[in-house]
Amino acid sequence: MKRPSLPLCLNAVVLYVFLYAPIVVVIVYSFNSARRGGPWRGFTTEWYATLFHSPEKLSAVTNTVILAVASTAISTVLGTLLGYGLSRFSFPGKKLFSWLMYIPVVVPDIVAAVAMLMFCSFVRNWTGLLELGLTTMIIAHVTFQIPLIAIVVRSRLAGMDPAIEEAAHDLGADAWQKFRHVTLPLLMPGVLAGAALAFTMSIDDFVISFFTAGPGATTLPILIYSSVKRGITPDINALATLIVLASIVGTITVTMLQRRGRNEANI
Amino acid sequence: MKPKIHFGEQLSPRAEQVRSALTSGPGITWVTVFLLVPLISIVVISFMSRGTYGDVQPHFTLENFKRFLGFGAFGFDPLYPKIILRSLLMALGTVALCMIVSLPLTFFIAGLPQRWKQVALMLVVIPFWTNMLIRTYAWQIIFSGTGWLARAAASLGLIAPGDALYPSAFAVFVVLTCDFLPVLALPLYASVEKIDWSIAEAASDLGADGRRVFWHALLPQIKPGLMAGAILVFIPATGQFAIPDLMGGAKTVLLGNAIQQQFGFSRDWPFGSAISCLAMAIVMIGLWLFARTAGEEGRKTLV
Numbered sequence: 001m002k003r004p005s006l007p008l009c010l011n012a013v014v015l016y017v018f019l020y021a022p023i024v025v026v027i028v029y030s031f032n033s034a035r036r037g038g039p040w041r042g043f044t045t046e047w048y049a050t051l052f053h054s055p056e057k058l059s060a061v062t063n064t065v066i067l068a069v070a071s072t073a074i075s076t077v078l079g080t081l082l083g084y085g086l087s088r089f090s091f092p093g094k095k096l097f098s099w100l101m102y103i104p105v106v107v108p109d110i111v112a113a114v115a116m117l118m119f120c121s122f123v124r125n126w127t128g129l130l131e132l133g134l135t136t137m138i139i140a141h142v143t144f145q146i147p148l149i150a151i152v153v154r155s156r157l158a159g160m161d162p163a164i165e166e167a168a169h170d171l172g173a174d175a176w177q178k179f180r181h182v183t184l185p186l187l188m189p190g191v192l193a194g195a196a197l198a199f200t201m202s203i204d205d206f207v208i209s210f211f212t213a214g215p216g217a218t219t220l221p222i223l224i225y226s227s228v229k230r231g232i233t234p235d236i237n238a239l240a241t242l243i244v245l246a247s248i249v250g251t252i253t254v255t256m257l258q259r260r261g262r263n264e265a266n267i
Numbered sequence: 268m269k270p271k272i273h274f275g276e277q278l279s280p281r282a283e284q285v286r287s288a289l290t291s292g293p294g295i296t297w298v299t300v301f302l303l304v305p306l307i308s309i310v311v312i313s314f315m316s317r318g319t320y321g322d323v324q325p326h327f328t329l330e331n332f333k334r335f336l337g338f339g340a341f342g343f344d345p346l347y348p349k350i351i352l353r354s355l356l357m358a359l360g361t362v363a364l365c366m367i368v369s370l371p372l373t374f375f376i377a378g379l380p381q382r383w384k385q386v387a388l389m390l391v392v393i394p395f396w397t398n399m400l401i402r403t404y405a406w407q408i409i410f411s412g413t414g415w416l417a418r419a420a421a422s423l424g425l426i427a428p429g430d431a432l433y434p435s436a437f438a439v440f441v442v443l444t445c446d447f448l449p450v451l452a453l454p455l456y457a458s459v460e461k462i463d464w465s466i467a468e469a470a471s472d473l474g475a476d477g478r479r480v481f482w483h484a485l486l487p488q489i490k491p492g493l494m495a496g497a498i499l500v501f502i503p504a505t506g507q508f509a510i511p512d513l514m515g516g517a518k519t520v521l522l523g524n525a526i527q528q529q530f531g532f533s534r535d536w537p538f539g540s541a542i543s544c545l546a547m548a549i550v551m552i553g554l555w556l557f558a559r560t561a562g563e564e565g566r567k568t569l570v
Contacts, residue, residue, distance in 0.1 A: 004378040012375040012387070015368055018445060019394045022405030029408055039413050082294030088273075091287035097295050103302055106554060108506020110523045111543040114530045115305035118312065118540075143301040146294050165274040175276070175286070206400055206509060211530070221400050228404040228513060240401040247397045255389060 023244055030237035047238035057239060060223040063134060067209070067219060068202040071141035076195045078142070079149025083194075084183070086150065087157040101147040113211035116140050120212065132214030140212040141202045148201065149194035156190030157183075189261065196254065306547075313540035321534030331541035347525070351545065354522040357436075357511075358504040361443040362497045365451040368444075369496070372452055373459040388456065395449035403510050406442050407433060410514075434516030442514050443504055450503075451496035458492025498557045502550050522546045 004012070033044035051057055086098060104112065116139075120130045130136055160183075168182040184191075206221035213222060220243065227236045273283070313331055318324045335347035376387045394402065409416060410432035421428040432438055462485060470484040471477075486493075508523030515521075520528075522542060529539025 004375045008371055008375045008378070011368075011371045015372050015448070016390060019391070019448060021409060022402045022445065023394065023397060025408050026401060026405045078294040078297060081290045085287055085290030085292075085294075089283050089287040089290065091284055091291070094287075097291070100295070100298055100303060103298075103306070106502060106550060107306065108502060108523070108546050108550060110506045110508050110526055111309070111546055112302065112306070114526060114539060114543055115309045116301065117530060118536060119301070119305035119308065122308075139301055143298060146298055150294060162274055169274060169276045178274075200396065204396075204398055206398075221398060224398075224400050224404070225509065225513075228400075228407070232404060232407060240398075240404075244397055244401060248393055251393050251396045252389065255392065 026237050026244060027241045030234065030241040032234055032237075034234070047234045048242075050235050051238055051242075054235070056218075057223065057235075060218045060220050063217060064203060064219040064221075067134065067137055067141060068199050071138045071145060071202050072195055072199045074138070075142045075145035075149055075198050076191065079146045079194060079198070080153050080187070080191050082146060083150040083153025084157065084179070084187075087154045101151055104144045104147050109207045110211075112144075113140070113208045116143070116208070117211045132212065133217045136212045136214070137209050137217060137219075140208050141205065144205075144208060145198035145201065148198055149191070152194035152197065153187060153190050156187060160186060200250070309540045309543050312537050313544045315537045317535045317537050321536070323536050328537075331538045334538060335542060335545060347542075350520055350522060350525050351549075353436075353519070354505060354546075355549065357440065357443065357519075357521060358501055358507075360440060361447055361504045362451070362500050364440075364444045365448050365500055366455075366493065366497065369448065369452040369455050373456040376456060377459045377462070391449050391452050391456070395453060399446050400509060402446055403442055403513055406438065406445070406514060410438055433514050434518050436515060436519045438514040439511050439519045439521075442510050443507065446510065447500045447504060451500050454496040454499065455489065455492040458489040462488050494557055494560060498554065501553050505549055505553075506546050522549075 030047060031043050031045065032040055033046065034041035086094065086101075116136075117132075120132060120136050123130045124132075130139075164186065165178060165182055168178045173182065204221070206225060209219050210222055210225070213219070218226075220239070224236060224240060227233060278286075312323055314327055314329070316324045316326050316328045316330060335351070337343050337345050337348045372391075376384055376391075379387055408414070411417065412429050412431040414431075417426065417430065417432050418428075420426050420432060421430065426432065466488070467480050467484040470480045475483065506523045506526075507521060508527050511519045511521045511524055512527070522545070526539050526542050526546065529535045529542065533539075
């Protein structure tokens with residue numbers, strides 16, 4: 001492969017500036033001492049200090065974490081079982097249900113979100129259950145995460161040597177022992193990768209949460225959206241900066257772990 | 268029926284159903300109840316009408332579909348046909364622009380030495396995993412009236428002095444491209460990295476000029492990644508609501524905003540459902556075209 005030519009390099013530099021301009025601007029403006037945003041007025045760390053004294057923001061952090069942890073826990077169990085079932089057993093309608101896995105990919109999220117909103121309110125009218133709030137958000141997130149994890153798990157199972165499970169059976173393991181002590185440990189990297197994806201998706205999600213959240217159940221993305229609608233304030237920049245830094249650290253860590261995993265697999 | 272051998276174990280059809288129900292059952296039930304049923308009901312509700320208090324009346328009507336085609340209760344009104352057209356143009360324009368700028372970018376990354384390749388790729392992955400709302404609202408700061416971009420545009424006479432560059436269709440377009448660029452670039456890079464350059468060399472040895480080498484020797488090799496990236500941008504761009512809401516305001520209402528309006532303050536769920544059905548239909552048509560052009564290879568790249 002040829003070395004990149006000069007125009008190619010210049011083009012890449014322009015694109016990286018374009019991609020990083022918004023990220024850099026948010027970080028820089030989080031240190032701007034101007035109270036109502038606007039032009040640069042000098043350096044301050046005041047906005048970071050106010051973050052920790054704002055109950056509104058702290059509760060958004062708590063909600064986001066509860067939502068992500070609870071939904072990922074539920075969907076990892078159900079999604080792993082589903083991926084295993086879809087790849088190992090056949091049953092009537094399997095093909096149809098395999099297609100069901102791709103609904104979250106092919107339906108625009110706002111359509112799925114309003115569909116769930118209507119569903120929740122109809123169920124509430126008939127039964128009094130599913131009051132909009134953290135519970136409905138968890139249900140909605142799990143709905144999106146299950147197919148994601150099932151797809152990851154199924155593709156990992158497809159690459160696994162069937163001889164290993166056959167050997168386990170020949171050595172006298174029953175179906176449960178075989179799954180628990182042979183298949184699941186081999187599957188673990190896939191399960192963890194799926195769970196990490198699901199967790200990130202939950203933390204990042206705005207549209208699904210926005211429509212299925214009730215009053216009082218605010219997450220970080222919803223908080224950022226509603227604050228920006230009222231006008232950008234420096235403390236929102238500070239909050240956004242912390243989120244951006246967390247994503248950068250998270251991305252680099254996951255990439256490093258993946259690379260190490262791949263290197264070990266090669267040895 | 269004869270029991271079949273399953274991973275060394277004899278499994279009767281009955282036992283296999285029991286295992287299926289135990290493993291796939293809960294997940295399938297969950298997704299069916301909370302996603303498939305709501306999506307089917309959105310189709311059903313789109314044929315119903317709105318009651319006086321924003322409730323849903325079970326009277327069959329085609330009114331909602333007529334209304335967004337422009338034939339509402341008060342004669343022809345191009346408001347909704349315009350929204351459909353605007354959404355389609357925005358989504359397709361975003362896909363096209365992301366493609367045009369991603370192609371040289373991915374070739375640049377693939378041509379770097381191994382060490383720098385990892386860094387350059389990481390620099391595309393980081394924005395991909397950074398919250399889209401944050402990357403969107405930051406443009407409000409960049410495009411603000413006191414920013415140098417707005418001042419430069421004002422001195423060129425493009426906008427009035429002191430005005431911001433948003434809300435505008437231009438701002439929505441720029442932000443859509445910036446936000447979705449990594450979504451297209453990453454699957455495309457996976458294809459570009461695997462290019463067999465000997466085919467390109469053979470083509471140029473046989474006398475093809477640069478343009479023909481690209482069209483006939485390189486493009487067919489990267490088509491799966493290009494198409495997968497295109498569809499991954501097209502689907503969310505069609506239903507996008509936060510970006511046009513923050514960067515376009517009332518001037519650039521797209522399908523997503525129209526849906527949100529009907530489920531928000533307008534509270535006309537049947538009409539909102541009809542618009543949602545339309546958004547789904549547009550995406551399905553896009554996927555169908557994708558399946559036709561990209562074929563089996565492309566489908567594998569996507570899923």
